[in-house]
Amino acid sequence: MKAAVIVFPGSNCDRDAATALAHVTGRAPVMVWHREADLPEVDLIVVPGGFSYGDYLRSGAMAAHSPIMAAVKARAEKGVRVLGICNGFQVLTEAGMLPGVLMRNRKLKFICRDVLLKVETSNSDFTAGYNAGQVIRIPVAHHDGNYFAEAAVLDRLEDEDRVAFRYCDAEGHATAEANPNGSQRNIAGILSEKRNVLGMMPHPERLADPLLGGTDGVPMFRALLKALG
Amino acid sequence: MKAKVHVTLKAGVLDPQGKAVHHALEALGFAGINGVRQGKFIELDLAETDREKARPMVEDACRKLLANTVIENFAIDFEG
Structure with missing residues (x-):
């Protein structure tokens, strides 16, 4: 599996994503600067977390229109897997690649802690390594x-089995x-119509090594490796 | 000529920041404020001087970038 990680000014989880990918797949991804208009041939594109363009105007709004995103969009339309994590999810919604929008947290606070997620579907290359209904622990920071x-x-997302993860309790x-x-x-994460684009607020790349306190993020990268070779 | 763009949240979309500002105003003793909705004001300095010629371009800019029409409305006023 060849992967690319997009780097915007203000991205700060690009290297975490690269480390997790290299750790699980044994192959370092290509880092692609936002000004590039072209992407190398890859099987997976990661749009990482961070604060692209300082969250100016709206989170992800500026990055969604940066040169590289036209290429990301074109590849996604051809079926290439795209994983948007945190700010990456915001970028994908702003780019119109996923429906909806990520608004300011209800209580206005920045939240940085582990949360529990229910895997709603194992029917995707991202979530095939989990069982539907399984509860996993993944950090959020947004x-x-x-x-x-x-x-x-929302009804349509549910009818089409496109909700990937929901915030849940231990049960x-x-x-x-x-x-x-x-x-x-x-809703914590959703899939595109063709199921090749996943956007999620929690950070699977931050729990992909026992040294970091957990490995619940690993099955996602393993599943991608299995699906994409 | 200037285009003055107001971006506001659509009715029915929760505005936690507006709510917090409302609470703070009440705490300061400002009575009789029924609600607060927070938005954005963006001023564009245009080369075009004809309002009707400028309007389609500014509307396009609002739809493509300045507002997220999933949750926001925009209103445009021209000045000068």
Whole structure:
């Protein structure tokens, strides 16, 4: 599996993503600067977390229109897997590659801690390494993670089995108390229509090594490796 | 000519920042404020001097970048 990690000014999880990918796949990804208009031939593109362009205007709004994103969008349309983590998820919604928007957290605070996630579907190359219904622990670190979309859009995401993860309690119930940021229907991650684009607020790359306190992020990278060779 | 763009959250979209500002105003003793909605004000300095010619371009800029129309509305005023 060949992977690329996009680097914007203000990205700060690009190297974490690269380390996790190298650790699991044994192959270092290509780092691609946002000013590039072209991408190398890769099987997976990671749009990493951080504060691209200082979150100016809206989180992800400027990055969504940077030169490299046209190439990312074109590759996604051809079926290349795209993983947007945290700011990367914000960039993908702003670029129109995923529906909805990530608004300011309901309680206005920046949240940086581990949360529990219910894996809602194992039907994707990103989540095939988990069982549907499984509860995993993954950290979040964001100010704008409050997922919003119109009710009809949310219904459609659910009908098409495109909700990948929900914030939940230890028993896997998506309760209001387990929702850290006010996201509609506790949504933490969603898939595109063709299931080749995943956007998620939590950071699987930050729990991909026992030294970091956990490995619940590893099955995602292993599943991608298995699917993409 | 200047284009003055107001970007506001759509009705029904929760505005936690507006709510917090409202609470703070109440705490300062400002009574009779029923609600606060926070938005953005963006001023564009345009080469074009004809309002009707400028409007489509500014609307396009609002839709493509200045506002996220999933949650926001925009209003444009011209000056000068």
